[in-house]
Amino acid sequence: MSQVETHIPVGVIERLPAYLNVLLQLQTNGEPTVSSARLGELARVNPAQIRRDLTHFGSFGRRGIGYDVSTLIERIRHILGSDHIHRLALVGAGNLGSAIARYDGLSKHGFIVSAVFDSDPGKIGGRIGDLAVLDMQDLERVIKRQGIAIGVIAVPPEAAQDVADRLAAAGVRVLLNYTPVMVRVPDGVTLHNTDPVQELLHTLYYLSRRETVAPEAR
């Protein structure tokens, strides 16, 4: 019965943001409740799996009725930790960095780009939106002062490992790496790699094989 477990499968955690995403849409549409069947249809996940996933954290539904949309949103936000604000440090003020800094989807989930760094003197002192681009030299100081726990690496590949090292040393606990480099991080730091090209490559496989139906992404 609804006891919170210690170890939760990674797959479960990866699906929660997808559920949240769909739930937020339902909330916008003014739907008060949702069944696992409907939620599964929208998120393209088996309904049984949704129910199973949720039981890892408790029991949030009502038999015969379904799930209260707002309550489930709150619960998932609480589980993920997106029920409070998180400051982000963005390293690299190039095209990608700018795109991330300006992306307004972040604020909806409590993410605030709190500092942007670059090592290019031509960029330092400039602005991205209403943030000043700071000198890489100040990285450790600013991150510690602001208590930033999340770092985004959007620099050229050759600088990636060094940036990762410095972010981790400065106390950042979660790293999002947008370079193709397999950076090493110390224990206790969570690394997530997002290389658009690697994603293109694996998708490419299905291009030459007509029979295969698209395996759906998270």
Next chain:
Amino acid sequence: MSQVETHIPVGVIERLPAYLNVLLQLQTNGEPTVSSARLGELARVNPAQIRRDLTHFGSFGRRGIGYDVSTLIERIRHILGSDHIHRLALVGAGNLGSAIARYDGLSKHGFIVSAVFDSDPGKIGGRIGDLAVLDMQDLERVIKRQGIAIGVIAVPPEAAQDVADRLAAAGVRVLLNYTPVMVRVPDGVTLHNTDPVQELLHTLYYLSRRETVAPEAR
């Protein structure tokens, strides 16, 4: 024995680009061969799994020796289909679109951004790198004429489904969706979603839980 199978697990396909990535680094370093043990260390994958993965496509190694780096690169490229050139259509010439269009990691794997579209009259006719930004109205015509099979959606969320529909109708077979919207695509079209915020959200989970070691991403 080394017979090519019909169905290959998705996980296998997702790991191939990671192997390729490491192999290319090894090649740059001038290493002629690599063992599954070393490859596994670099790609953070169990060596047995690498060998198992590869047997889905044949047997490419030499017992006692390991894998010839160049040969394995060729093989994986052939499997993925990245041994020839692929033209990309990029829809959305905003920050993200610009970042993708200018990303030089694409060409290394044979990807060429062949056309950029936007619906904003202020952007149409402008340039991103050496590409002219085209009017969305010309999307179908240009894609058909150029035989483009891959589309990248980098538009505001509200336009995502419409863009996906039009790309698919124009004959695009692989879609990379950078919006948080769960777009629907017809059978035979492979969809890959990459929402940076969803990735941040799931990574966030590990931020509040000190014990957990980072589960490695592809």
Next chain:
DNA sequence: TAGATTGTTAATCGATTAACAATC
């Protein structure tokens, strides 16, 4: 030959799904 390392089988492990009693 001895040492290394693959290809492949078999064992393990974990995740997904179907089924259904509980209950709204």
Next chain:
DNA sequence: TAGATTGTTAATCGATTAACAATC
């Protein structure tokens, strides 16, 4: 009460890993 839908068990399915004979 009848219908709907959850929470949860048990069955299935598939993926990972260990082990080892084959072989370079």
